[in-house]
Amino acid sequence: MQNFIVFVLSAFLGNEILSKVPQTLHTPLMSGANAISGITVVGALVAAGMSGGGWSSWLGFFALVVATINVVGGFLVTDRMLQMFAKKQRPSGGEAEPQGVKAGAK
Amino acid sequence: MQTPVIQLAYLASAALFIVGLRRMQSPATARRGNQLAAGGMLVAVLATLFLYDILSPWMMILGLLIGGGIGAVLARQVEMTAMPELVAVFNGFGGLASALVALAEVAQYAGDSAILAPGAELAAGTAFTVVLSVLIGMVTCSGSFVAYGKLSGRLSGNPVAFVGMRTATLGVLGGAVFFGGVFVASAAAAAWLTIPSVVLLSLGALALGILLVVPIGGADMPVVVALLNSYSGLAAAATGFVLGNIALIVSGTLVGAAGFILTVIMCEAMNRSLVNVLTGGFGGEEGAAGAAAEAPEGRTVGETSPDDTAILTSYADQVIIVPGYGLAVAQAQHPLREIAELLEERGVTVKYAIHPVAGRMPGHMNVLLAEANVPYDSLFEMEEINGEFAQTDVALVVGANDVVNPAAREPGNDISGMPILNVDEAQTVVMMKRSLSPGYSGVDNALFYADNTKMLFGDAKESTDAIASELKALGA
Numbered sequence: 001m002q003n004f005i006v007f008v009l010s011a012f013l014g015n016e017i018l019s020k021v022p023q024t025l026h027t028p029l030m031s032g033a034n035a036i037s038g039i040t041v042v043g044a045l046v047a048a049g050m051s052g053g054g055w056s057s058w059l060g061f062f063a064l065v066v067a068t069i070n071v072v073g074g075f076l077v078t079d080r081m082l083q084m085f086a087k088k089q090r091p092s093g094g095e096a097e098p099q100g101v102k103a104g105a106k
Numbered sequence: 107m108q109t110p111v112i113q114l115a116y117l118a119s120a121a122l123f124i125v126g127l128r129r130m131q132s133p134a135t136a137r138r139g140n141q142l143a144a145g146g147m148l149v150a151v152l153a154t155l156f157l158y159d160i161l162s163p164w165m166m167i168l169g170l171l172i173g174g175g176i177g178a179v180l181a182r183q184v185e186m187t188a189m190p191e192l193v194a195v196f197n198g199f200g201g202l203a204s205a206l207v208a209l210a211e212v213a214q215y216a217g218d219s220a221i222l223a224p225g226a227e228l229a230a231g232t233a234f235t236v237v238l239s240v241l242i243g244m245v246t247c248s249g250s251f252v253a254y255g256k257l258s259g260r261l262s263g264n265p266v267a268f269v270g271m272r273t274a275t276l277g278v279l280g281g282a283v284f285f286g287g288v289f290v291a292s293a294a295a296a297a298w299l300t301i302p303s304v305v306l307l308s309l310g311a312l313a314l315g316i317l318l319v320v321p322i323g324g325a326d327m328p329v330v331v332a333l334l335n336s337y338s339g340l341a342a343a344a345t346g347f348v349l350g351n352i353a354l355i356v357s358g359t360l361v362g363a364a365g366f367i368l369t370v371i372m373c374e375a376m377n378r379s380l381v382n383v384l385t386g387g388f389g390g391e392e393g394a395a396g397a398a399a400e401a402p403e404g405r406t407v408g409e410t411s412p413d414d415t416a417i418l419t420s421y422a423d424q425v426i427i428v429p430g431y432g433l434a435v436a437q438a439q440h441p442l443r444e445i446a447e448l449l450e451e452r453g454v455t456v457k458y459a460i461h462p463v464a465g466r467m468p469g470h471m472n473v474l475l476a477e478a479n480v481p482y483d484s485l486f487e488m489e490e491i492n493g494e495f496a497q498t499d500v501a502l503v504v505g506a507n508d509v510v511n512p513a514a515r516e517p518g519n520d521i522s523g524m525p526i527l528n529v530d531e532a533q534t535v536v537m538m539k540r541s542l543s544p545g546y547s548g549v550d551n552a553l554f555y556a557d558n559t560k561m562l563f564g565d566a567k568e569s570t571d572a573i574a575s576e577l578k579a580l581g582a
Contacts, residue, residue, distance in 0.1 A: 007355050010359035015363050017360075023460065025472070027473045031189075033335060035144070037335075038147070038199075042351065042354060043349050044210075045158070047207050064170065066199045071174075075140060
């Protein structure tokens with residue numbers, strides 16, 4: 001029951017925070033959220049690390065590898081994308097085009 | 107067992123996820139947000155690794171290194187244009203992992219290695235959450251890989267359908283639910299049925315994921331990718347219920363909400379219900395095969411050249427660029443940005459109008475343009491910019507079709523009611539396109555034959571390159 005309460009409250013919270021994300025960031029939001037869904041890696045660690053062997057630990061180990069791909073890959077690729085977004089806070093083309101060229105083009 | 111310290115660590119990582127996601131509200135803070143979320147993940151993993159009584163820590167570290175290495179290579183090597191595919195693949199892995207964890211839990215209970223609680227019975231409630239976790243996780247997995255195939259062009263982007271497909275899908279769904287029911291019942295009554303039923307459930311769910319995504323056309327992929335994203339979160343949350351782990355429930359639910367919000371936004375942007383998208387079969391086949399590359403009787407098409415386009419745009423006051431999936435296919439984002447910069451140097455105001463479903467995933471165009479160094483404050487969403495087309499001299503449509511098709515304003519066709527960019531209100535529309543074929547919707551675009559439209563046929567990359575070099579020549 002407690003788990004269910006947490007689930008419902010999280011759903012409301014997620015809705016509240018995430019509906020304000022601008023369209024520009026929808027792809028990074030998706031890949032970042034995707035990385036977070038790799039939290040299942042924690043479950044994999046428990047499943048693989050706490051059983052004494054056999055099917056259960058092999059399934060857990062496989063889950064661990066797959067979940068880690070999701071986590072590490074997801075966060076890195078999101079970072080790569082956001083880096084591109086962040087560096088464009090400067091006015092457009094400011095660093096690339098010297099003033100003289102601009103004036104000359106007119 | 108979960109000590110209070112572990113619980114606190116999980117709470118901390120959930121808080122970091124929430125703060126991190128909140129920072130996704132602005133491009134300026136988003137990168138830090140993502141790093142915070144990654145930090146939250148690190149806290150959760152380290153806490154689990156060191157605070158639980160893990161029996162084989164080195165084995166676990168090996169697993170983390172293997173997975174991390176593969177993930178890092180994939181993330182570093184991917185081209186920005188291939189981002190939708192990669193997101194789909196990661197999604198699939200996430201879903202698969204959640205389902206596997208639930209299966210490992212079953213294997214443990216089934217007496218395979220009952221170390222934690224020898225002879226413990228699988229409670230009916232837990233068994234139910236196992237079914238949810240396996241079902242959602244496996245559907246996410248196979249569905250995401252089909253989506254990957256379609257996005258990367260390894261599978262046909264057209265909707266695939268065969269006779270009796272819907273019946274087959276319902277049959278497989280029924281079968282999966284049936285074996286899920288058997289599994290829940292067997293947990294208490296007939297232990298020998300536990301393993302076979304959960305294996306059949308997994309196979310059924312895998313087949314279901316394929317059947318659900320195969321009939322959906324390429325242009326509807328933004329919805330599918332967003333929905334699968336939501337599922338991968340829900341699968342993690344379900345696994346959290348199985349393990350009684352708060353960290354999984356909170357973060358899985360947050361991801362579920364994120365994917366769901368995006369799904370709803372995408373559906374609204376196409377004026378179609380989710381059910382309509384999922385039952386599929388929309389466009390595709392007719393659009394590709396019937397490619398009416400000739401102008402119909404009595405309608406003429408105005409053609410233009412890169413040189414004329416360069417001159418036209420350089421004497422404009424305002425140019426609005428409308429990118430679409432064709433831009434991504436042709437990889438024309440860099441020359442396009444060059445055009446915009448050259449025009450700005452000549453004092454032309456250049457804006458980009460981004461339709462919510464342009465491309466193959468939510469925000470696809472924004473990522474491409476960001477890669478080409480287009481400042482994000484010159485990108486405008488549909489509602490912001492639609493009023494401006496009437497005061498715009500040239501609308502430059504690059505590889506977009508359905509999202510600018512005025513047929514959407516008229517009733518009685520497949521895209522009726524879909525909000526579109528009002529490019530036809532601009533003084534002149536230049537459409538860069540390969541041919542006169544309709545878009546994915548298969549609906550003919552009246553814009554091609556409008557008096558104020560000039561078609562610039564050819565590959566978007568070649569056309570934009572040619573315009574850019576012509577603009578340079580003009581400037582010199």
